[in-house]
Amino acid sequence: MATSPHAREAHITSITLAFATVAISATAVFLSRFFYRRRCKGLEARVRELEASLEASLEKGAAERQGRVRAQQALRKAMTQQSGDGSKEVYPMIPIGTVQSCFSTRNGTPRQPLVVPLARACLVLHPARVSAEALEGFSDYSHCWILYVFHLNTDLEKMWKDPARSKIKAKVRVPRLKGGKMGVLATRSPHRPCPIGLSVAKIEAVDGQAILLSGVDLVDGTPVLDIKPYLPYSDSVKGATVPSWVQEDTTLAVGSITFSSDFVSSLSTCWAHVEEQSQYKSLEQFQDLIKEVLTWDIRSVSQRTRPHTVVTNKVSDIVDEETEEANFKEELSPETANALNQVVYHLILEGIDVSYQIDENSNVVVEKANVHPDFANRSRYSYLAQRDKVR
Numbered sequence: 001m002a003t004s005p006h007a008r009e010a011h012i013t014s015i016t017l018a019f020a021t022v023a024i025s026a027t028a029v030f031l032s033r034f035f036y037r038r039r040c041k042g043l044e045a046r047v048r049e050l051e052a053s054l055e056a057s058l059e060k061g062a063a064e065r066q067g068r069v070r071a072q073q074a075l076r077k078a079m080t081q082q083s084g085d086g087s088k089e090v091y092p093m094i095p096i097g098t099v100q101s102c103f104s105t106r107n108g109t110p111r112q113p114l115v116v117p118l119a120r121a122c123l124v125l126h127p128a129r130v131s132a133e134a135l136e137g138f139s140d141y142s143h144c145w146i147l148y149v150f151h152l153n154t155d156l157e158k159m160w161k162d163p164a165r166s167k168i169k170a171k172v173r174v175p176r177l178k179g180g181k182m183g184v185l186a187t188r189s190p191h192r193p194c195p196i197g198l199s200v201a202k203i204e205a206v207d208g209q210a211i212l213l214s215g216v217d218l219v220d221g222t223p224v225l226d227i228k229p230y231l232p233y234s235d236s237v238k239g240a241t242v243p244s245w246v247q248e249d250t251t252l253a254v255g256s257i258t259f260s261s262d263f264v265s266s267l268s269t270c271w272a273h274v275e276e277q278s279q280y281k282s283l284e285q286f287q288d289l290i291k292e293v294l295t296w297d298i299r300s301v302s303q304r305t306r307p308h309t310v311v312t313n314k315v316s317d318i319v320d321e322e323t324e325e326a327n328f329k330e331e332l333s334p335e336t337a338n339a340l341n342q343v344v345y346h347l348i349l350e351g352i353d354v355s356y357q358i359d360e361n362s363n364v365v366v367e368k369a370n371v372h373p374d375f376a377n378r379s380r381y382s383y384l385a386q387r388d389k390v391r
Contacts, residue, residue, distance in 0.1 A: 095149070095223035097125040097209075100380055102279055102289065103219050104348040104372065106152055108298045111175070112188065113199040114215040115296065118289040120279040121201070121216040122381045123224055125209040132208050139206040143230035144213075149223045150195040168193050176251050179301045186243075197222075200230055210381050212279075252297045255362040259287070263354075267369040270352045274371065277380045278350050290354055293347060294364050303345070351375030 101121040103109040110116050123146070125135075138144070155168070171181040172189045184192060201213040211227070271283045280286040297304065344367070347354040351374070356366045 093225055094129065095126070095225055096130050096227075097123050097224045099123055099148070099216075099218045099220065099222040099224060101216060101218050101220040101222065102350050103216075104351060104374070106219050108293055108347040108349065109219045110217040110293070110296070113201060113217045115217065116289070116292045117202075117215050118280075118285070118292050119214065119216050120204075121213045121218055121220075122279065123211040123213060123227070124381050125211075127209060130209065135206055135209070135211070138211070138227075138229065139203060141203055141229040143200055143202050144211075145228040145230055145235075146197075146199045146201060146213075146218070146224060147226040147228075148197045148199070148218065149225065150190040150192070150197055151221065151223055152219060153190055153195050155191065173301050174245070175301060176245055178251070179305070180245075182245075196225070253362075254295060254297055254358065254364050257291055257294050257364045257366065259366045260368075263366045263368050267352070267354075270369045270371050274351050274375065277378065280350070286350065286352075289349060290347070290366065293349070294356065294366070297358070297362060298347070299345065299358070348372055351378060 099121050100123075101109075102119055103121075110119060168184070168191065170184060172184050172187055172191060173179045174182045174187055174189075190197065197218075199217055200215075201218075202215045204212040204214050206212075267287065268283060271278075271286065275283075278286065280289065342357075344355050344357055347356065351372050353370045353372045354366060355368045355370075356364055358364045
């Protein structure tokens with residue numbers, strides 16, 4: 001039976017479509033394999049690159065570890081070398097921060113912490129050494145310990161450069177003993193064989209890498225070595241005893257404090273210059289600080305027993321131990337007492353120079369306030385955002 005033209009044409013078309021389908025499928029398989037192999041080669045190159053990078057990182061890490069080991073060995077060797085005073089170990093320490101205190105000079109800085117509750121300071125941590133994350137959780141504590149250096153000691157440079165000749169006194173005169181001597185390690189004297197101080201302070205606020213503190217006994221610029229949270233269960237020793245001469249008394253308490261009219265007006269003028277950089281939110285609060293500081297006789301033994309004017313433009317405005325020794329007298333003569341009544345003393349707080357007199361009965365008259373010349377050179381942490389949080 002003969003096939004119609006239409007049937008033959010349909011048959012040829014179906015065969016053509018079949019061949020085309022096979023060709024397309026073969027082409028697709030070929031292209032898939034081509035791109036797969038190309039991708040595999042790319043992945044292999046990436047793997048080799050990552051392996052080389054990992055190997056380089058491992059080699060670098062090993063070199064760094066070896067370098068640290070060598071550095072530690074060299075440091076230990078240097079630390080165990082014999083020093084000039086016969087000791088065998090030296091431990092280099094770098095401060096982690098600096099104190100910005102309301103006490104511009106040593107004169108007037110409390111002898112003990114928490115004696116002046118309104119005494120404020122800001123501990124600013126060095127960003128290169130301590131990150132803000134290191135203070136996470138610190139604000140949950142009410143108080144902290146502060147380890148620092150007595151950086152304004154008059155004998156500090158001699159002690160570090162030539163320890164064998166520093167001649168730290170074994171005994172010092174104690175204010176509570178009215179000039180009587182006691183072993184230096186039985187006192188809180190800053191003139192110590194190793195000039196490291198320890199204070200406790202109230203934590204008022206934490207702002208980034210700045211800690212606002214109160215109740216401090218730290219002078220402005222104090223370098224801080226470390227801070228630790230205060231733990232009542234371990235740091236407060238129940239039943240601890242102290243010698244009778246250390247027990248709290250009124251030996252150094254003043255009789256009265258009077259603010260003259262000249263002082264009130266001059267303080268108002270000064271406050272307009274320092275308010276924006278002050279840690280205190282009002283003039284009245286700052287005046288309360290002055291009263292708290294002057295509640296205790298802040299003069300040295302030498303200043304209480306011989307008349308002399310305190311020089312406010314020198315860093316060393318507290319008489320050192322040698323001067324104390326040379327000028328100490330057991331009792332005031334009438335002439336000395338009369339001369340003491342004429343002496344003008346100076347207390348520098350927050351860049352304000354407060355001048356006052358104190359008579360032989362320890363009655364204080366605060367006379368005048370002036371902005372200290374060094375105030376313009378101060379670079380301070382901005383307290384405006386935080387000081388309102390401080391009570």
